[in-house]
Every structure is written in C-alpha cells, then in structure tokens.
Amino acid sequence: MKDFLEIFRFELRFRFRQVSTYIFFAVMLALAVLFISTDVVQIGGGSGRVQGNAPYVITVAGTILIAFGSVIASATMGTAVYRDFEANAHELFFATPISKAGYLLGRFFGAYVVTAFIFSGIPLGFLLGTVAPWADKASFGPFNAGAYLSFIGIFLLPNLLFIGALFFIFGALTRSLLAIYAQGVLLLIGWGIAQSLLSSLDNRVLAAYFDPFGLGAVSQTVRYWTVSERNMQLVPLSQHILGNRALWVGIAGLIFAVGYRLFAFSKSPLVLSRTKGAKNKGAGPLEPSRLLPRPTASLAPLASASGAGDFFRLAGFYLREIVTGVPFLVITLAGMILLIVSAVNADKIFDTTVYPVTRVMAATIRDGFTLFFLILITFYAGELTWRERVLRLDQIADSQPISTGIVMAAKVAATLAMLVLLNLVLIVTGIAVQAVKGYFNFEIPLYFAILFGTVFPTLLCLTLLAFFLHAVLNNKFFGHTALILVSLSGAILPTLGLERNLYLFAGGPTVVYSDMNGFGPFLTPLFWWSAYWLSFSIIAAIVANRIWVRGTETGLLARWRRSRFGAGSLAALALAGAAFVGTGAYTFYNTDVLNRYETSKGLTKLRAKQERDYKATWEKKPMPRITAVKMDVTLYPERGQYELKGTYTLRNKNTVPVAEVALDMDRDLTIKAMTFGIPATPGIADTRTGFRTYKLERPLAPGEETTLDFHLAYEKRGFRNGGMATNIAENGTFLTQPGPTIGYQPGSEISDETERRKQKLPKRPRRAPATDKAALANTYIGNDADWIAFEATVRTAPDQIAIAPGYLQREWNENGRRCFHYKMDAPIRNFYSFLSARYAVKRDKWIDKGGKPVALEIYYHPAHTYNLDRMMAGMKAALSYCSNNFSPYQFRQMRILEFPAYASFAQSFPNTVPYSESIGFIAKVDETKDDIDYPYYVTAHEVAHQWWAHQILGANVEGAEMLSESLAEYTAIKIMEQKDGLARTRKFLRFDLDRYLRGRGSEREGESPLVKVQEQQYIHYPKGALAFYALSERIGSERL
Known part of the structure; x- marks a missing residue:
C-alpha cells in the first residue's frame, strides 16, 4: 500500500505540474462549450424541440467527445510507464524494493485521476455552454444535476477506465509511443467496424453490447423516446446499458490483469518470440520497441556528395521505418477490414445493398478514412520530427553534413509516401471487394481521380502544416493537439458564421461524383482552393525549415534569429507567397465579385428580413x-x-x-x-x-x-x-x-421555431383547419x-x-x-x-382494362441497366392496381428519368418521374435473402402519386399530406404485397414503424393526429401508411 500511495502521489504531482494537462483540459472544455452553445450540438442529438442540455443530449454528446478525445487519453494513460523508460528513470525504480502491484497500480490510478480531471472539462463545458453569451438561452431547459452525474458515473468514468486500461497496459508492455498511438487508431477503427457490422435493424441488440463507449446501448434504450422523455428523463441504467457497462468494465479489468501478468521489471519491452522458449533479450533502454521497426542503424544514412541522393536515401530510410513497423501493418490490415465491412453496407436502403460501383467504393474510402488519415499524419509527422531526439541521437545526426532542408523534406516525403501506399492498399482492397461481389467494371482511373485528385491535396496540406506546427511549438503533444484543433476548426467555425474557405484550412467544395455527370462543377473551385492552400502550406514548410530544431538551441526566438534564408529559400518563399496572394485574390474575385458571398446565417437573416418586409403587406393581397x-x-x-x-x-x-x-x-x-x-x-x-x-x-x-x-x-x-x-x-x-411564381410565398419563410426566435420573428402559424374557406382555395403545393x-x-x-x-x-x-x-x-x-x-431509353407499354395503351419509358444512364426491369414492372403494377381500385389513369404515357446523385429522391410530376441514380438504379436486390425490392417500391410510390396528388390533392390545410403521401405510401405497400407476399411486406412495415417511432424524438412542434398532419414526414409517410394498412386489414382493401 505504501508503494502504491507514494507512486500515486508522485504521478499526481508530476502530471498537475505539466502545462499539457491544463491545455488538454481546456481543449475538452472548449469543445464541450461549442457542442452545447452552437449548432454543433446536433451531433449529440439535440434537434427539434429536444433541449440543448437535455439528459439525453448530455449523454450522447459527452460520449462522442470521449470517443474522439481518446487521443488525449493515449497521451496521459499510455505514457505513464513509457515515460520512465524514455527518461531512463526505470533503472532507479527497478533498483528500489517496490512491488509490481504498487508500481503499476500507482501509475495507473494516478494517470487515471489526471485523465478524469481532463475529461471533466466535458460536463463543465456543457454547463458553461448553457450560459455562454452567444447561446440561445431559450433552447435550454432548467439545470438538471442528475443528467451530469448520470453521465459521469455511467459513461465518463467507465469509458475512461476501459480506454485507460487499454492504453496503459499497451504502453507498459510495448514501451513505444507510436504503438500507443496506433492502439488509439485501432480502437476507433474497431469501433467503426462494429458499428458497420451491427447497423442492421435486426442487430441493434448486439450493437448495444459491442459498442465500447456505450452509445449503441443508449441508442437502443432511448430509440423510441418522445421529445418530452428526452428532455425530462435521465438515461436509465437499462438492461442494455447495464450489460454494456458491465461487459466493458470487465474487459478493462481483464486487460489490466493480463497486462499485470505479462509486465516485468525489465528494461526491454515484451517480445512475442516465434521461437519456442526464446528469451526476451534486451538491447538497452534506448532501443525502440519490437512493435516498431528496428533500424539497421539507429542513425540515418551518412551524407553523400549528392543532395538528391541524400534526400532519396533518407526518405527511403524513414519510409521503411514506417511501413515495416507493426503499428502501420496492423493499422493497414484493420483499415482493409473496415473498408470491406463498410463496402458491404455502403448506401444500404432498407437493408438492401447496392452494386459496388467504383464511385461508391471510392466514396467509402474517402468518407470512412478521412479521420484515420488525419490521425496517421498527426502521429507519424510527430514521430519523424522527434525521432532522433527520442533515440538520443540528435547531436550525432545534426553533426552530419546534410542540410536541414533535405532532412525535413525527406521526412515529409516519407509521410506522404506512407499515405500514398495506404491509399493504394485501400484501392486494391476495394477492387477485391468488387470482384468478390461479382462486379468487374473497376474504373481504376476513377479511384485515382477521387482519392488522389480530390482527397490527397488536403492530406498534403495537412502534412506540411503538421511539420510546421511541430517546428514552431517544439512539443510533441502540443503539436498533435494543434493539428487536431486546426482540423476541427473546419467543422466548428462555420457554426459561428465563419464560412470562408479563405481561412478554413484546406477549405474547398465538397466534391460529389456522379456516374452520370462525373465531377460536375466541382473541379474548377477545387483546383483553385487547393492551389491556394497548398501555397500557404509551402510557405509554412519553408518557415519550418528555417526554424527546425538542430543542435542544442530549442527556443523559437533563438532559432528564428539563427536562421538564414538563402537565395533558393527566398525565391521559393517569393513564388509561394505570390501564388498564395494570387490564388487568394482570384478566389475572392470569384466568390465576392462575380458572385454574392453569403453565409448560411446571413441567408437565414435574409429570409427573416423578407418576411418582415413583405408578409404583412403582400401575403393577403389579391x-x-x-x-x-x-x-x-x-x-x-x-x-x-x-x-x-x-x-x-x-x-x-x-x-x-x-x-x-x-x-x-x-x-x-x-x-x-x-x-x-x-x-x-x-x-x-x-x-x-x-x-x-x-x-x-x-x-x-x-x-x-x-x-x-x-x-x-x-x-x-x-x-x-x-x-x-x-x-x-x-x-x-x-x-x-x-x-x-405569383404573389408572396410563405413557403420560403423560416419554419424552425428556434431559428425564428433567434431572428425575433413571431411564432409561425400552423396550417389552417379544414374548415377555413380561404385556405381551401389553394393546394398545399402552391x-x-x-x-x-x-x-x-x-x-x-x-x-x-x-x-x-x-x-x-x-x-x-x-x-x-x-x-x-x-x-x-x-x-x-x-x-x-x-x-x-445523354439518355438510353427502355420502352414498353401497359394496356388498361378498357384497352387504352399507355407508353412506358425509362430514360437512364447507359451503364445503369441493373434494375430497369424492376422499375418497369413497378410502373405496370402500380398502373394496374390504381386503375382497378381508384380511377382510370389520366395520361397516355408514364416516364422515369434518371438524374445525377446530387440528391437522393424521386419526385412525381405529371406523367414524369425524375429518379435519382442513388436510390434505385444501382440497388442490388437479392430475392433469395428476402431483400426489400425498393426500386420496385419507389417506382410504385411515385406512380401512385399520379392519383394521390395529380388527381386528388389536399388543400393548404391541416392533414393535406395524408391525401397524397400517406395514400401513396399505402398504395405502394399494397402493390409490393401483391408481388412479394405478406412476409416481406411485414419486414417493410417494421422499417416504417421504426421510422415513425424514431421520428417522434425529433418533433419540432408536437405530434399531430394523421388527419391533421402538417409537414411532418415521420407521420405522413410511415405512420400514415401503417394506419391505412391496419385499416385495410380490419375492413378489407376493397372497402378501403
């Protein structure tokens, strides 16, 4: 006990004297304040009438912050034992008569308390966010201490126990900082794999238990809570949450127990030898862990007569150290597994998959690995920057006649080459997934265009910025933190009204690739914004080169005074500066001179001004x-x-x-x-x-x-x-x-009551009752x-x-x-x-019971032939069902027209249905697996609108959507039932029931009865269909 207390107190004293502890606390505090006091809170579930500080929001938003703050936990928990070896203090500890239990437990709980202090910034930030000057006070409820205590006791402390045990034991055994970081990446990748595997409606219970952070259990517990329940009730210790917490706390205990058993008072890390009985032979305290590559010489290759030769030798040396290390290999393998799992579940609708077309596969890599690329850049840039200093070889390395520029350029090149290799591995994995799924139109140039043309410029800018930040701050953890904060600023600043790509680092358009329209209008702005930020990043790299730590002088000002810009550096700086100013001026000319620059908040204010200026005078004017x-x-x-x-x-x-x-x-x-x-x-x-x-x-x-x-x-x-x-x-x-359009259009008004309150607008009146004669004079669509x-x-x-x-x-x-x-x-x-x-056309015809022919046409992208027969069958079935049960079809033709994947909907116009390429044209319906044939269903729904909208359309009164959307949805279900039978239809109804019950939790006004529904999709689509289907079961479809 004495050993434990002494080491525990020592750990606390050491940690609380470190500036990094308070910086990490401030980072978590600031993120929590922004989550609660700005629109970012929607990430935590605060939408509709759910209050920004509701117990549900506190729990979900807080747990998300814990998950993404695990990189900080790796810095505090993972280095508790590693630090002794880095500072050569382990020999002192091992020479004293302390017990292994006292040493490990003292280090662990000391680091755990400090980590808990850092993460206490989350609940404190939530509390401060509710009183922030810029926060919308009306969107918060009264202070509920139970919400904070529940979050801390059920989620914060147990989660820190699990990730703390994981990082602590892994650091104690490997004694490798990079291996600790890699463990953090693997944790997030594993979390992503579990979430993807368990995303199906039938796997929700498993998801509740296999989520280490507990979000799956929370989601399962509160899935069908109403707004009032989310606002008032604490997240309970339900069966799912209790089981999840017990499971992962138990796993934390198991990790610690195994780690305790394997840990030895030895100067060398744990080695899992392939030779039976092989012993762990130490090679000195400065040797990197075997989980990292053991350099053939700890020192980089000696200088040669050629600067280019030095560069390539150094870059190759650093790249080999990265890619032959177990952390990189394990991360790459885990990334491949994540891609495979994500690709299988990509773009699923109603649990029905799509054909693995290349744009979907490349988008899966791009969207699923952006965070991991950032983490890899953060870690490896830091490791390469500090490599020689960590190995105590910096003085020898700095004495070599190799220019600082070549050394830094080699490290940058090695990091970029690592990213290139990882992207190539993911491309190969994507192609393999396509082949296994029987799809062989690989479109390899498209992989490269999306990943290297649209994503890699950002990775390049981040890499250069990472080395710049490490050079300026000269502190590994501060450098990591600064890079992550810069990356997060791209999501946080726009919520504060700061949306210019001129100051959002690596900002630019979100590129959407469509099979029909390729890269569309995105490439030109992407080129100019990439050139702008690349110019800035090159300037940062040139500055970093001049202040690079070399020798014993580490102070920033001293390094700056010592630095000299040679002719080459000055020329490069001038060119990059000119490019930065020139591209910045050109982009500003495009965004502010040729076009209007307006923020989303500015547009909202403009809509409010329009309502204030014109509504009173013009809305009722004949x-x-x-x-x-x-x-x-x-x-x-x-x-x-x-x-x-x-x-x-x-x-x-x-x-x-x-x-x-x-x-x-x-x-x-x-x-x-x-x-x-x-x-x-x-x-x-x-x-x-x-x-x-x-x-x-x-x-x-x-x-x-x-x-x-x-x-x-x-x-x-x-x-x-x-x-x-x-x-x-x-x-x-x-x-x-x-x-x-003629007259004042109330449809352009702000509908969200929270936003209306912010703009000081009166509460927007809901639709008039069905007895209002003035409202009955108009339809609800115009x-x-x-x-x-x-x-x-x-x-x-x-x-x-x-x-x-x-x-x-x-x-x-x-x-x-x-x-x-x-x-x-x-x-x-x-x-x-x-x-x-540029359409291809599939033609057919349908003949009604009176003998009238109706021409059927599908205008489609020539490569998208997968589901044309399903759509054609859906048109025929819908025309037959609606004509036989409701009234004759009023037109002589019916057409489906594909449009690019910039939106995901189909919409019914008179005898014409525009239909997105992303919601049916590439669906892969497997009838042997009871897949829901949603291309058939969507087609039936839209054709049904030729009756329920284009024959009968609700007036601009409450309940209007019931006459169009509810009846069209019900009609499509009955048509699908005729084709697929009752069992598969019941599966679809389960999805509709789930959509309705979940939708109640984001209600903005209050749930209306179906007959009085008002622009509430979760009511007029799924609830309406369920109600009419149940009525048809009770009284019969014919009578209905």
Missing part, C-alpha cells in the same frame, strides 16, 4: 392566378447555363380588381425582359431575395385575363464559396419550375394556380434528350441545339420540370 404556361427553355449543359422564355396566362379569379402583381423569383436569374399584357410599372425590386412588384396601368377586373411574358437567364459566373449549382449539369440537368394548360419547347445539346411533362409534338435541330416540343392535351397541376441528359 393576385391573379396562372391558368396557362407556355415555356421555351434553352439549355446549355456544356457551360452550365440556360435561358428561359415564357408566357403565363393570368386570370383574376377574385371578386375585386387586382392593381398590383407580386413576383417571387430565383434571385440568381437575370431578367432580360418582363412584360405584362396590361402595361405595368416596376415597384419593389429586391435583388437579394428575388421579390418584385409591378403596378398595373389599370386594374385587372374580376374574371379578366392578361399575360406575363418573361425572358430570364441563368448565367454562370465563376464559382462560389460553397453551394455549387447542380441543377443545370453537363449531363443530367433537372430544373423544377424555374419561372417566377398558391398561384389551380389547373393549367401546359406547353413547352426544350432545346439542349445535340447529343442529349430533353424531357418535360406532356406529349412530344415534334423533334428537330436548330442553331446547334436539339429541340423538343411537348404539349399536354388536358389541364395539369402547376407542377412541372425539365430534364436533359
């Missing part, structure tokens, strides 16, 4: 209604532009004259002409919101008609800071009603039209097909455009779209 639309759309997909000429026929259906007309327009459109049939004078011209008014020379009398002729153009100018326009695409244009006559000419690129609702009247070529003229022979809803792409 407006004419559109009765006919004639459009002439000229698309320029090759340059991302379009022109729009159109004529609206407007009729005054009011009982009073209309003297003024308000228009709501896309503010990115340029007005080339705007003419009313009755001469009109422009009034309001708000170019920021697109709201405009015109005063007619004479009022439009009740029942009278006039016209509105307009000529609009979307002219692409450079690129924006974010939010690339994807609706006009080189291959896969999808425009929805691009023309002006207030400016009823039924319209529709006609459109669409002009596009010569190699593309353009489609709009209506029947093709003729096709011709004119002025280098391929032209299509469509016209409806009966009125339709004022709801239409224009699409254009």
Whole structure:
C-alpha cells in the first residue's frame, strides 16, 4: 500500500505540474462549450424541440467527445510507464524494493485521476455552454444535476477506465509511443467496424453490447423516446446499458490483469518470440520497441556528395521505418477490414445493398478514412520530427553534413509516401471487394481521380502544416493537439458564421461524383482552393525549415534569429507567397465579385428580413392566378447555363380588381425582359431575395385575363464559396419550375421555431383547419394556380434528350441545339420540370382494362441497366392496381428519368418521374435473402402519386399530406404485397414503424393526429401508411 500511495502521489504531482494537462483540459472544455452553445450540438442529438442540455443530449454528446478525445487519453494513460523508460528513470525504480502491484497500480490510478480531471472539462463545458453569451438561452431547459452525474458515473468514468486500461497496459508492455498511438487508431477503427457490422435493424441488440463507449446501448434504450422523455428523463441504467457497462468494465479489468501478468521489471519491452522458449533479450533502454521497426542503424544514412541522393536515401530510410513497423501493418490490415465491412453496407436502403460501383467504393474510402488519415499524419509527422531526439541521437545526426532542408523534406516525403501506399492498399482492397461481389467494371482511373485528385491535396496540406506546427511549438503533444484543433476548426467555425474557405484550412467544395455527370462543377473551385492552400502550406514548410530544431538551441526566438534564408529559400518563399496572394485574390474575385458571398446565417437573416418586409403587406393581397404556361427553355449543359422564355396566362379569379402583381423569383436569374399584357410599372425590386412588384396601368377586373411574358437567364459566373449549382449539369440537368411564381410565398419563410426566435420573428402559424374557406382555395403545393394548360419547347445539346411533362409534338435541330416540343392535351397541376441528359431509353407499354395503351419509358444512364426491369414492372403494377381500385389513369404515357446523385429522391410530376441514380438504379436486390425490392417500391410510390396528388390533392390545410403521401405510401405497400407476399411486406412495415417511432424524438412542434398532419414526414409517410394498412386489414382493401 505504501508503494502504491507514494507512486500515486508522485504521478499526481508530476502530471498537475505539466502545462499539457491544463491545455488538454481546456481543449475538452472548449469543445464541450461549442457542442452545447452552437449548432454543433446536433451531433449529440439535440434537434427539434429536444433541449440543448437535455439528459439525453448530455449523454450522447459527452460520449462522442470521449470517443474522439481518446487521443488525449493515449497521451496521459499510455505514457505513464513509457515515460520512465524514455527518461531512463526505470533503472532507479527497478533498483528500489517496490512491488509490481504498487508500481503499476500507482501509475495507473494516478494517470487515471489526471485523465478524469481532463475529461471533466466535458460536463463543465456543457454547463458553461448553457450560459455562454452567444447561446440561445431559450433552447435550454432548467439545470438538471442528475443528467451530469448520470453521465459521469455511467459513461465518463467507465469509458475512461476501459480506454485507460487499454492504453496503459499497451504502453507498459510495448514501451513505444507510436504503438500507443496506433492502439488509439485501432480502437476507433474497431469501433467503426462494429458499428458497420451491427447497423442492421435486426442487430441493434448486439450493437448495444459491442459498442465500447456505450452509445449503441443508449441508442437502443432511448430509440423510441418522445421529445418530452428526452428532455425530462435521465438515461436509465437499462438492461442494455447495464450489460454494456458491465461487459466493458470487465474487459478493462481483464486487460489490466493480463497486462499485470505479462509486465516485468525489465528494461526491454515484451517480445512475442516465434521461437519456442526464446528469451526476451534486451538491447538497452534506448532501443525502440519490437512493435516498431528496428533500424539497421539507429542513425540515418551518412551524407553523400549528392543532395538528391541524400534526400532519396533518407526518405527511403524513414519510409521503411514506417511501413515495416507493426503499428502501420496492423493499422493497414484493420483499415482493409473496415473498408470491406463498410463496402458491404455502403448506401444500404432498407437493408438492401447496392452494386459496388467504383464511385461508391471510392466514396467509402474517402468518407470512412478521412479521420484515420488525419490521425496517421498527426502521429507519424510527430514521430519523424522527434525521432532522433527520442533515440538520443540528435547531436550525432545534426553533426552530419546534410542540410536541414533535405532532412525535413525527406521526412515529409516519407509521410506522404506512407499515405500514398495506404491509399493504394485501400484501392486494391476495394477492387477485391468488387470482384468478390461479382462486379468487374473497376474504373481504376476513377479511384485515382477521387482519392488522389480530390482527397490527397488536403492530406498534403495537412502534412506540411503538421511539420510546421511541430517546428514552431517544439512539443510533441502540443503539436498533435494543434493539428487536431486546426482540423476541427473546419467543422466548428462555420457554426459561428465563419464560412470562408479563405481561412478554413484546406477549405474547398465538397466534391460529389456522379456516374452520370462525373465531377460536375466541382473541379474548377477545387483546383483553385487547393492551389491556394497548398501555397500557404509551402510557405509554412519553408518557415519550418528555417526554424527546425538542430543542435542544442530549442527556443523559437533563438532559432528564428539563427536562421538564414538563402537565395533558393527566398525565391521559393517569393513564388509561394505570390501564388498564395494570387490564388487568394482570384478566389475572392470569384466568390465576392462575380458572385454574392453569403453565409448560411446571413441567408437565414435574409429570409427573416423578407418576411418582415413583405408578409404583412403582400401575403393577403389579391393576385391573379396562372391558368396557362407556355415555356421555351434553352439549355446549355456544356457551360452550365440556360435561358428561359415564357408566357403565363393570368386570370383574376377574385371578386375585386387586382392593381398590383407580386413576383417571387430565383434571385440568381437575370431578367432580360418582363412584360405584362396590361402595361405595368416596376415597384419593389429586391435583388437579394428575388421579390418584385409591378403596378398595373389599370386594374385587372374580376374574371379578366392578361399575360406575363418573361425572358430570364441563368448565367454562370465563376464559382462560389460553397453551394455549387447542380441543377443545370453537363449531363443530367433537372430544373423544377424555374419561372417566377405569383404573389408572396410563405413557403420560403423560416419554419424552425428556434431559428425564428433567434431572428425575433413571431411564432409561425400552423396550417389552417379544414374548415377555413380561404385556405381551401389553394393546394398545399402552391398558391398561384389551380389547373393549367401546359406547353413547352426544350432545346439542349445535340447529343442529349430533353424531357418535360406532356406529349412530344415534334423533334428537330436548330442553331446547334436539339429541340423538343411537348404539349399536354388536358389541364395539369402547376407542377412541372425539365430534364436533359445523354439518355438510353427502355420502352414498353401497359394496356388498361378498357384497352387504352399507355407508353412506358425509362430514360437512364447507359451503364445503369441493373434494375430497369424492376422499375418497369413497378410502373405496370402500380398502373394496374390504381386503375382497378381508384380511377382510370389520366395520361397516355408514364416516364422515369434518371438524374445525377446530387440528391437522393424521386419526385412525381405529371406523367414524369425524375429518379435519382442513388436510390434505385444501382440497388442490388437479392430475392433469395428476402431483400426489400425498393426500386420496385419507389417506382410504385411515385406512380401512385399520379392519383394521390395529380388527381386528388389536399388543400393548404391541416392533414393535406395524408391525401397524397400517406395514400401513396399505402398504395405502394399494397402493390409490393401483391408481388412479394405478406412476409416481406411485414419486414417493410417494421422499417416504417421504426421510422415513425424514431421520428417522434425529433418533433419540432408536437405530434399531430394523421388527419391533421402538417409537414411532418415521420407521420405522413410511415405512420400514415401503417394506419391505412391496419385499416385495410380490419375492413378489407376493397372497402378501403
């Protein structure tokens, strides 16, 4: 006991004298404050009416911070024993009569208490975040001490016990700092593998137990909690949580017990010899662990006459040290396993997988390994920077006639080469997964384009920054922490309204690759932002080279005074500086001169201003209604532009004259002409919101008609800071009603009550009751039209097909455009779209019971043939079911049109259904595994909308979506039941039930009865379908 207490107190004294302890505490405190007091809190589950400091949010957000803060735990727990060997203090300890138990337990619990102090910044940060000056106080509930105590007792301390035991024992046995770091990476990779394997609805109970941090158990316990339960109830010690905590605390005890058994008072680390009976022969306290490569010479190769030769020899030497080390090999193997598991589950919908097309595989690598690449850069940059000093060989190495620049460049090159090799291994693994799954269109150049063209520039910038930070701070842990904080700033600063890529390190567009449209509009801004940040990173690297620690002088100012910029360095600095300034100026010109720079918060304020300025005056003012639309759309997909000429026929259906007309327009459109049939004078011209008014020379009398002729153009100018326009695409244009709408549009108002409160707006009224006569005059999808006559000419690129609702009247070529003229022979809803792409077409027909033929067409990307038969069968089945049970189909055709993967939905327009490539075209439905055939289901749902929306549509009153979405969802389920039988349909209903019950936990207003549903997707989709299905079971489908 005496040994324990002395070592325990010594550990506490040592740790609490270290500045790093308080810096780590401050980091956890700051992150917790930001989680709670900004929009980042949504990561922890605080959405809808769930309060920002609800017990549920405290638990989930806190546990996430523990998981990602494990790198800090590795620095405190993992080095408790390692530090003695690094400082050669182990000989003193081993020479004194202390017990192994006293030594290990004293070190462990001392480090554990310090780690607990550091992580106490999480609950303290949550508490301080609720009173932060910038926080929305109304989004928090009253202080609940139980929420914090429950989090600390059930999650914080047990989690630290597990990860602490893991890092402590691993560090004690290997005595290798890099091996400790690698253990942290493996922990996160293992967590990711477990989550991916157990993501299925049927595996939730297993997920509850196999999550070492307890999030799976929490998710299972509170999965179906309502908003009030999440706000008021403490996360209970349920069966799942109790079992999870007992399991992982037990594993922590087992780890410590095994480690205690294997630990020996020896100067050498544990070696698992392949030779039976082989003994652990020490090689001195300075020898790295066998879990790291043992250099053939601890010193790097001696200088040669050639600087280039020195560089390549050193880079090869450092690279071999990395890639032959067990940590890298184990991390690589674990990464391959994670990729395999993630690829199997990538893009699943209803537990149905997709074909492993290359864009999905490459995106899985990119999205799943970004964090691990950052961790590897952090660790290996630090290890290479400090390598010679850790091995006590720095004085010898610094005396060699090799320039500092070559040494640093070799270390940078070795780190980058490690990342290249890891990416190549992951590419090979991805190809292997494709082959095993029977997919052989590998598209290897696409792997390289995505991973090395769009991801690697960021990795390069981070690598150069890492060496710069280590050179400046000259403290390994501070360098690690600084790099991680810089990386996190890219997620945190935008929540504070700081969104410019000019100061978000390595900022740039989020690149989305589509099989249809390739890299689309993203490559140009990616190139310029990458050039900008690479220039900055090169400047940082040049500075790092000048202040690199060499010799005995380690102070930053002294190193700076000692440094000299030679002609080469000055030239490189000047070139990089010129590139940095030049690319920065060019990007600023694009984002702020050619385009408007607006933050998301700024856009929200603009919407609030529009409501304050125009709602009171214009919302109730009588407006004419559109009765006919004639459009002439000229698309320029090759340059991302379009022109729009159109004529609206407007009729005054009011009982009073209309003297003024308000228009709501896309503010990115340029007005080339705007003419009313009755001469009109422009009034309001708000170019920021697109709201405009015109005063007619004479009022439009009740029942009278006039016209509105307009000529609009979307002219692409450079690129924006974010939010690339994807609706006009080189291959896969999808425009929805691009023309002006008539009157003030309440649909553009802020709907979130929390945001409305922040903007000092009144509570937004919910939809009117079904008895409100004024609301009954409009449908819920628009207030400016009823039924319209529709006609459109669409002009596009010569190699593309353009489609709009209506029947093709003729096709011709004119002025280098391929032209299509469509016209409806009966009125339709004022709801239409224009699409254009290089389509292949699959054709068939369906004949109704009266003998009327209906042409069926699927316009698809030529490579996406996997599910065309399923979609065609879905169209036929839906047309048959709806025609036999509801009413005749009103059109002579039905078309599905694929569009790029920039969105994941299908949408039903008159006789036309745009359908994303990401939600059905690449689905891999295995009938032998009872997979849900969701391409068939989605098709049936959208075709059902030809009845439930395009024949019957709810007014702008409560319950409107029940008549469209609930009935379309129910109809699709009944159609699917006819094809797949009751068992598979029950599986789908389980998903719908799960969606509904989970949805209640993010409710923003209060759950409405189905008949009064108001823009609540979790009600009008799954609950509505379940209710109608249950009713059909009770009274019969025919009667329903």
